Amino acid sequence: MGTVFSFDVRGGEPTAVRAALDEAVAGLHRADAVFSTYRDGSELSRLARGELTLGACVPEVAEVLELAAEAERVSEGWFSTRYRGRLDPTGIVKGWAVERAARRIAAAGASGVSVNGGGDVQLLGTPGAARPWRVGVSDPLRPGGLAAVVSAAGAAELAVATSGSAERGAHVVDPRTGRSAVTDLLSVTVVAPRLTWADCWATAAFAMGAREGLRWLDALEGVEGLLITAGDEVRCTGGLAGWLG
Numbered sequence: 001m002g003t004v005f006s007f008d009v010r011g012g013e014p015t016a017v018r019a020a021l022d023e024a025v026a027g028l029h030r031a032d033a034v035f036s037t038y039r040d041g042s043e044l045s046r047l048a049r050g051e052l053t054l055g056a057c058v059p060e061v062a063e064v065l066e067l068a069a070e071a072e073r074v075s076e077g078w079f080s081t082r083y084r085g086r087l088d089p090t091g092i093v094k095g096w097a098v099e100r101a102a103r104r105i106a107a108a109g110a111s112g113v114s115v116n117g118g119g120d121v122q123l124l125g126t127p128g129a130a131r132p133w134r135v136g137v138s139d140p141l142r143p144g145g146l147a148a149v150v151s152a153a154g155a156a157e158l159a160v161a162t163s164g165s166a167e168r169g170a171h172v173v174d175p176r177t178g179r180s181a182v183t184d185l186l187s188v189t190v191v192a193p194r195l196t197w198a199d200c201w202a203t204a205a206f207a208m209g210a211r212e213g214l215r216w217l218d219a220l221e222g223v224e225g226l227l228i229t230a231g232d233e234v235r236c237t238g239g240l241a242g243w244l245g
Contacts, residue, residue, distance in 0.1 A: 001032050001094050003118030007101075010127050011111030020108030024101035024115070031097040034058060037088055048087040067196060068092045075204035075216075095161060095199025098122050102195075120161040122195040123152045134245075135160045140186040141232055148226055150191055151245035158243075159195035163188050163202035164228075183209040189226040190217065191243050201225075210235055 005028060009017060034057075036042040043061055046052040054062055068089045071079045081089040098117040102124050105113045112125040114133055123133040132153035137160070139145040152158040164187030188206040192198040201223060205213030210227050214235050217225035224240040 001028070001036075001090075001097070001117070003094070005098070005101075005118075006116045007105070008114040008116075008127070009105055009110050009112070010125070012109035016108045017105065017110050020105045020110070024104045027101055027104065028097055028117075031060070031093060034060060035064070035090060035093045037086075037090060044087065044089070064089055064093060064096055067096060068200075071197070071200040071204070074220075075200070078204040078207050078216075079200050091203050092196065092200050094118065095120060095159075095195040095197075099159065099195040120195060120199055121159065123155070123158045123160075125156065126152075133158070137162065137189045137226060138187075140164055140228055147187075147228060147234065148189075148244055150189075150243050152243075153245065155193070157193050159192055159198040161190050161192075161195060161198035161202045163199075163206045183207065183213075184229050184231070185210050185213065185227055186230050187228045188213060188217075191224045191226075191240065192220075192222060198223075 007021060009021060034042060035044045037044060039045060043052060043057045047054065047057055047061065068081045071092060072081065079091065081087060094117050098115050098120060099122045102113045102115040102122040106124045110125065112127045115122050121135050127133055132151050135150045136146045137148040137150060139147040150160050164185065183206065185206055188202045190198040190202040190205065192201065201217065201220065205217050205225060208216060210229050214225065214227055214237065217223055218237045224237045224243060226240055227235045
């Protein structure tokens with residue numbers, strides 16, 4: 001998926017957890033092969049060209065497209081799988097794949113799992129009795145610095161996803177125009193239980209811009225957000241402070 005993945009796994013029976021970790025890594029490679037928009041032979045590319053029907057694809061394709069349709073509905077179209085006239089659900093694939101990998105390892109008996117895919121993180125369980133999982137949020141205006149630290153204390157599962165232009169440039173698309181989103185934001189970080197949705201909501205809120213994105217995130221149940229503008233202004237949803245530490 002063009003990024004780096006890392007795993008931090010605690011507890012569980014070593015043989016079972018190692019096998020689940022291997023399966024999780026294989027699952028990430030499989031997701032990349034199935035959903036890549038850069039490989040002409042991927043199932044997604046063939047589906048988009050009409051060479052495959054949805055029913056002929058592996059079941060994961062229908063699963064992801066159903067989730068993407070839900071994301072589009074909840075975001076009122078600000079999250080979309082149609083870019084420049086072609087099918088492209090990659091805005092949801094990484095979060096979905098990382099979450100699925102983390103849950104596969106946890107199901108094997110690990111007491112704590114952290115899977116990081118290019119800075120988007122799914123946390124399950126705890127790393128130990130002494131401290132909770134903590135995730136640093138990069139400061140887009142100060143390379144190497146942190147804008148905040150999210151603590152998963154008290155949460156059995158928590159995800160942190162960031163969308164923005166600081167590291168990857170203008171890659172977020174405005175679904176209304178099909179062009180790169182031009183907003184007053186540099187980054188949007190979303191905290192939610194599931195990375196599948198946190199990833200989508202960060203993308204949608206970034207495309208909306210600071211004012212509308214903050215209002216929308218504040219209205220979503222169980223979701224908090226941190227938005228940083230090009231003017232170095234930090235805006236947060238009402239309940240975000242409870243996750244900082």
